[in-house]
Amino acid sequence: MRSLDTAxxxxxRVHPGLCKxxxxxxxxxxxxxxxPVVDLFRTHGGIGLLVPAEHGGHGxxxxxxxxxxxxxxxxxxxxxxxxxxHHFTAAMLFSLAETVGxxxxxxxRLLASIVPDRVLMASGWSEGxxxxxxxxxxxxxxxxPRGGFLLNGSKKPCSLASSMDLLxxxxxxxxADGRRELALALVPADSPGLTVHPFWGNDVLAAAExxxxxxxxxxxxxxxxxxxxxxxxxxxxxxxxxxxxWFELIISACYAGATAALVDxxxxxxxxxxxxxxxxxxxxxxxxxxxxxxxxxxxDGLSGDEAVAAxxxxxxxxxxxMAHAADxxxxxxGGMDFIHSSDHARLARSVxxxxxxxxxxAAAAEPLLGYFGGEPLQLS
Numbered sequence: 001m002r003s004l005d006t007a008x009x010x011x012x013r014v015h016p017g018l019c020k021x022x023x024x025x026x027x028x029x030x031x032x033x034x035x036p037v038v039d040l041f042r043t044h045g046g047i048g049l050l051v052p053a054e055h056g057g058h059g060x061x062x063x064x065x066x067x068x069x070x071x072x073x074x075x076x077x078x079x080x081x082x083x084x085x086h087h088f089t090a091a092m093l094f095s096l097a098e099t100v101g102x103x104x105x106x107x108x109r110l111l112a113s114i115v116p117d118r119v120l121m122a123s124g125w126s127e128g129x130x131x132x133x134x135x136x137x138x139x140x141x142x143x144x145p146r147g148g149f150l151l152n153g154s155k156k157p158c159s160l161a162s163s164m165d166l167l168x169x170x171x172x173x174x175x176a177d178g179r180r181e182l183a184l185a186l187v188p189a190d191s192p193g194l195t196v197h198p199f200w201g202n203d204v205l206a207a208a209e210x211x212x213x214x215x216x217x218x219x220x221x222x223x224x225x226x227x228x229x230x231x232x233x234x235x236x237x238x239x240x241x242x243x244x245x246w247f248e249l250i251i252s253a254c255y256a257g258a259t260a261a262l263v264d265x266x267x268x269x270x271x272x273x274x275x276x277x278x279x280x281x282x283x284x285x286x287x288x289x290x291x292x293x294x295x296x297x298x299x300d301g302l303s304g305d306e307a308v309a310a311x312x313x314x315x316x317x318x319x320x321x322m323a324h325a326a327d328x329x330x331x332x333x334g335g336m337d338f339i340h341s342s343d344h345a346r347l348a349r350s351v352x353x354x355x356x357x358x359x360x361x362a363a364a365a366e367p368l369l370g371y372f373g374g375e376p377l378q379l380s
Contacts, residue, residue, distance in 0.1 A: 001267065003285060004074060004260045011071035014058045018044035022075035027343040030076040031350075033200075035207035037079040038120075038163045041072075046083060048115040050091045050246070056115035057090075062246075062295035066253040070288065073257020074264070077350035078207035080254035082159040085123040087250050089168050090114065092243030096226070102235055104223040110166075110186060117165075122189075124155035124169030124213065125243065137170040137182065139215055141225075148221040149173060151185060151193075157210035161196045164189045167213060173227060182236050183227035185220045193218040204349045241308065244379075247357075248311040249295050252318055255354040256288045259322040262329035262347055272332040280328050287321035290314040305377040312364055319354045326351040 008019050021040045022030060030037050041047075049068060051057025060068065065087065073080035096102040097111055113119055124139060139153035151171060158167070167187040172180040187194060199212040228235045263284040267277055294314035298307050330338070330348040338345055355361075359379055371377040 001260060001264045001281070001285075003288060004070070004257075004264055007067040007071040007257070007260075008074070010064055010067040014049060014060060014064070014068060015044045015046055018046065019071060019075065022072070022079070027347070031078050031203070031205075031207050031346065033206045035076075035078065037076045037207055038082065038160065038209065041079055041083055042118050042120060042163075047086065047118055047120060050087050050094070051115050052094055055094070055112055062249055062299045063292060065246075066249055066292055066295040069250050069253035070257040070260065073254040074261040075257075076207065077254060077258040077347070078205045080257055081205055081251065081353070082208035082210070084247070084250040084254055085159045086121045088243050088247040089121045089123050089125075091246040092239050093168075093226075095242040096235065096239055103226065106221070106223045107186065107226065110224075119165045120160060120163055121166045121168055122158055122160040122164035122213070124158055124167050125184075137172050139169050139171040139185075141171045141173045141183070141185065141220075143174065144219055146219075148219055149185070149225060151187065151215045151218040151220055154212055154214045156199050156212035158213040159208045159210045161211040161213050162209045167194065169215070171225075173225065181228060183225050184236070184239065186224045186226070187215070187218060187220055191218050191220075204346060205353060241304065245298060245307045245311050248308075248315045249291065249298070251357050252291050252311075252315045252354060253288075255322055255351050256284075256291055256318065258347055258350045259284050259287065259325050259329075262326055262333075262344060262351075265344065266329045266332045269333070271334065276328075276332060280325060280332065283321050283325040283328070287318035287325065290318050290321075305371060308377055308379070309368065309371050312359075312368060315354075316361065316364070322351050322354070 011019050018040060021044065022037060029035060048057030049060050050065060053059040069080050069084065093111060097108060138155060139151050141149040141151050144150045155169060167189060169185045169187055171183055171185050173183045175181040193216040195214050197212045197214060200206060200210045226239065263280055266280060291314050294310045297310055302310060326348040330344060333344055364379065367377050367379050
């Protein structure tokens with residue numbers, strides 16, 4: 001497929017040798033628990049995709065990021081889904097770093113170390129409960145006797161739980177008026193009180209390391225917590241908007257890659273009639289075109305509510321089209337393919353989890369309808 005070739009060429013340009021290293025592993029090896037794919041990602045420079053060039057990264061724009069993620073998803077949906085959490089975290093933190101004074105000096109030093117020290121970031125921003133408020137943190141913060149905060153709670157599932165160097169966890173901290181306010185804590189993975197526990201029980205996306213991370217009286221210094229201030233009241237709002245747009249684009253591209261790999265297999269084997277294959281390719285390509293179109297609009301300056309609405313429209317339309325395309329591709333590959341190997345059946349099932357990433361259709365429906373009617377877009 002031409003567009004998949006383009007995605008893989010883009011990946012090769014920014015991460016030389018990574019696609020080949022993944023392709024050289026059998027599919028079952030790529031997707032098993034404890035797979036080496038995350039280590040391959042780290043050693044081939046995957047960490048720096050969305051890190052600005054002045055900090056040693058590639059500074060990829062949204063279109064390039066979507067293409068690279070699609071390429072990775074075509075080889076290992078687990079790797080693409082897991083590392084999407086690292087990428088969107090990098091994107092939202094560096095978006096704050098663009099303005100002087102929005103991050104503390106220790107936070108800036110941490111960001112500067114990401115590429116040279118190969119720091120892999122896991123995200124504790126929201127959980128896998130489909131109907132929950134995505135801005136309601138499961139981790140609480142209480143003032144610590146020696147300053148800073150003590151964090152308690154858990155994040156489950158938390159991708160990259162076994163390989164992460166840093167956990168970025170949304171939490172509720174006490175504000176100046178005594179009320180709780182949203183904040184983002186930057187927590188080293190080796191912090192006392194931070195533990196990882198088995199949680200993921202499905203063989204689909206099993207290599208994404210999506211287990212439970214528990215925090216029990218984990219101390220975080222005040223200068224490692226990103227929060228609003230009286231002179232910068234929109235800091236967390238801006239952080240959320242930037243992170244949300246990047247997350248929806250990248251996570252959707254992950255599953256577009258899995259879909260494309262299945263469709264490419266059908267086309268390469270010339271399975272089904274010409275009409276069947278053309279219809280399948282059109283459905284898959286249309287889904288991806290929606291995502292790349294939204295990425296292009298964001299790259300070219302679309303922002304705020306308009307960007308959020310655009311990526312949500314692309315995500316939900318693509319989600320439906322990709323699910324149909326995966327089912328159709330598996331059917332066209334045929335019963336003997338299904339009997340002799342579980343690889344393509346697992347790949348087809350790997351397209352479905354996009355439906356479980358926030359926000360759910362139910363959570364997005366009313367805000368989107370209101371936005372289309374002229375109201376501000378407010379997700380919960």
